[in-house]
Amino acid sequence: xxxxxxxxxxxxxxxxxxxxxxxxxxxxxxxxxxxxxxxxxxxxxxxxxxxxxxxxxxxxxxxxxxxxxxxxxxxxxxxxxxxxxxxxxxxxxxxxxxxxxxxxxxxxxxxxxxxxxxxxxxxxxxxxxxxxxxxxxxxxxxxxxxxxxxxxxxxxxxxxxxxxxxxxxxxxxxxxxxxxxxxxxxxxxxxxxxxxxxxxxxxxxxxxxxxxxxxxxxxxxxxxxxxxxxxxxxxxxxxxxxxxxxxxxxxxxxxxxxxxxxxxxxxxxxxx
Amino acid sequence: xxxxxxxxxxxxxxxxxxxxxxxxxxxxxxxxxxxxxxxxxxxxxxxxxxxxxxxxxxxxxxxxxxxxxxxxxxxxxxxxxxxxxxxxxxxxxxxxxxxxxxxxxxxxxxxxxxxxxxxxxxxxxxxxxxxxxxxxxxxxxxxxxxxxxxxxxxxxxxxxxxxxxxxxxxxxxxxxxxxxxxxxxxxxxxxxxxxxxxxxxxxxxxxxxxxxxxxxxxxxxxxxxxxxxxxxxxxxxxxxxxxxxxxxxxxxxxxxxxxxxxxxxxxxxxxx
Numbered sequence: 001x002x003x004x005x006x007x008x009x010x011x012x013x014x015x016x017x018x019x020x021x022x023x024x025x026x027x028x029x030x031x032x033x034x035x036x037x038x039x040x041x042x043x044x045x046x047x048x049x050x051x052x053x054x055x056x057x058x059x060x061x062x063x064x065x066x067x068x069x070x071x072x073x074x075x076x077x078x079x080x081x082x083x084x085x086x087x088x089x090x091x092x093x094x095x096x097x098x099x100x101x102x103x104x105x106x107x108x109x110x111x112x113x114x115x116x117x118x119x120x121x122x123x124x125x126x127x128x129x130x131x132x133x134x135x136x137x138x139x140x141x142x143x144x145x146x147x148x149x150x151x152x153x154x155x156x157x158x159x160x161x162x163x164x165x166x167x168x169x170x171x172x173x174x175x176x177x178x179x180x181x182x183x184x185x186x187x188x189x190x191x192x193x194x195x196x197x198x199x200x201x202x203x204x205x206x207x208x209x210x211x212x213x214x215x216x217x218x219x220x221x222x223x224x225x226x227x228x229x230x231x232x233x234x235x236x237x238x239x240x241x242x243x244x245x246x247x248x249x250x251x252x253x254x255x256x257x258x259x260x261x262x263x264x265x266x267x268x269x270x271x272x
Numbered sequence: 273x274x275x276x277x278x279x280x281x282x283x284x285x286x287x288x289x290x291x292x293x294x295x296x297x298x299x300x301x302x303x304x305x306x307x308x309x310x311x312x313x314x315x316x317x318x319x320x321x322x323x324x325x326x327x328x329x330x331x332x333x334x335x336x337x338x339x340x341x342x343x344x345x346x347x348x349x350x351x352x353x354x355x356x357x358x359x360x361x362x363x364x365x366x367x368x369x370x371x372x373x374x375x376x377x378x379x380x381x382x383x384x385x386x387x388x389x390x391x392x393x394x395x396x397x398x399x400x401x402x403x404x405x406x407x408x409x410x411x412x413x414x415x416x417x418x419x420x421x422x423x424x425x426x427x428x429x430x431x432x433x434x435x436x437x438x439x440x441x442x443x444x445x446x447x448x449x450x451x452x453x454x455x456x457x458x459x460x461x462x463x464x465x466x467x468x469x470x471x472x473x474x475x476x477x478x479x480x481x482x483x484x485x486x487x488x489x490x491x492x493x494x495x496x497x498x499x500x501x502x503x504x505x506x507x508x509x510x511x512x513x514x515x516x517x518x519x520x521x522x523x524x525x526x527x528x529x530x531x532x533x534x535x536x537x538x539x540x541x542x543x544x
């Protein structure tokens with residue numbers, strides 16, 4: 001049901017004020033697209049969540065429990081965006097994780113908002129807020145998201161759909177809530193996610209599926225200069241799919257988006 | 273009352289699962305020591321919180337409202353640790369701060385635990401978890417604390433009281449929940465907090481009060497090598513005061529702690 005919220009499997013709209021998710025951002029999340037009543041790439045989402053639990057030493061709930069929560073909030077729905085938060089649960093004051101952890105899982109369903117029809121591609125900006133470097137947290141979709149919050153607060157022009165975020169040393173890493181792919185020299189390049197950024201689910205899908213469509217891919221170091229002479233640029237996101245980029249302010253403009261179209265058709269479903 | 277919890281001024285033990293403090297760590301906190309029924313350095317705590325609100329563009333609640341919450345949870349108590357969390361409040365899914373923000377304030381009181389008597393100084397370790405660099409967040413006591421959580425999870429030896437955290441490029445920045453001061457060459461040095469770390473309240477007190485005691489201070493770049501030949505090392509924290517360091521594993525050992533003693537006596541109250 002749109003707007004439904006389960007906390008540890010039970011209808012609830014609140015969590016303990018002692019929850020470490022609130023106290024320290026001590027947890028992980030996944031934002032997933034449901035189509036035809038089931039979640040796309042659910043196994044990949046669970047795989048990333050599981051890796052996050054291992055790296056943060058958060059006990060993993062049984063996957064079936066999480067799947068059950070998701071089915072519950074999706075009941076009777078064809079499409080929806082399911083957000084799952086997993087925290088280290090409540091605990092006493094202090095950063096040290098408690099010896100006994102009872103994780104908190106929060107699952108909610110919100111409406112899928114289709115992007116405006118007829119859009120020829122996104123306009124992006126380069127965010128001034130940069131991503132801090134931390135290899136231990138890189139790749140994970142954890143709850144420490146102040147950098148993304150600050151980046152999104154930088155603009156309010158509705159024409160600008162997303163912002164690209166750079167590392168402290170100026171590498172292009174990802175958008176605030178999407179990954180970036182760039183076609184250059186006959187290959188599809190996407191930034192390496194080694195010291196910051198999120199390893200997006202749709203990024204993983206493109207990297208593993210593109211070769212079977214005859215498209216070479218490469219995980220690479222990308223700088224702003226590398227974007228300017230790209231043949232094509234697109235963003236990937238689990239909930240918004242593959243979206244061609246028409247313009248990056250101050251960098252360049254693109255039309256066409258042939259690779260994005262091919263990948264969307266093949267890796268669909270159409271989400272617009 | 274120990275254990276009391278106020279959410280927006282009302283007795284409550286829970287917050288909305290939609291709160292951005294939980295969703296993104298989008299907020300700030302202060303942990304304050306009350307002695308004789310009133311909070312030490314309350315103005316400094318409010319000053320840091322206020323600076324955090326300005327830098328994160330979170331509307332500031334009236335200081336009197338926060339003071340009132342603190343008085344409420346402290347009623348009838350002589351000593352206690354008051355923790356105040358301020359978040360950007362509930363909001364719809366998405367990193368972008370909502371246009372209309374209704375902040376959430378959570379104020380709790382926990383017991384002050386005096387350190388074990390007769391302790392000759394703390395033993396510290398050097399944490400493997402390093403602090404990510406982000407000048408926009410440096411100094412603030414914000415809710416994105418996964419780095420500190422990971423650092424504290426590195427050891428469980430009860431003899432080790434704290435862990436020192438380094439920046440990505442190996443500078444000594446602070447302990448997981450305290451700042452560090454080092455006496456070298458007749459001066460008291462503490463690391464600059466410019467791209468990571470928290471600008472602690474007691475650090476500020478020492479920096480402003482030490483000169484009147486004839487102690488020169490300097491905010492400096494410190495590396496591990498600079499610790500080894502220090503004459504004295506101590507930690508500062510708003511709730512634990514000034515604590516001499518007896519040993520940093522792999523770096524050095526110290527006895528005496530004359531400066532720490534002088535500063536404790538002058539800047540008290542005695543918290544042990």
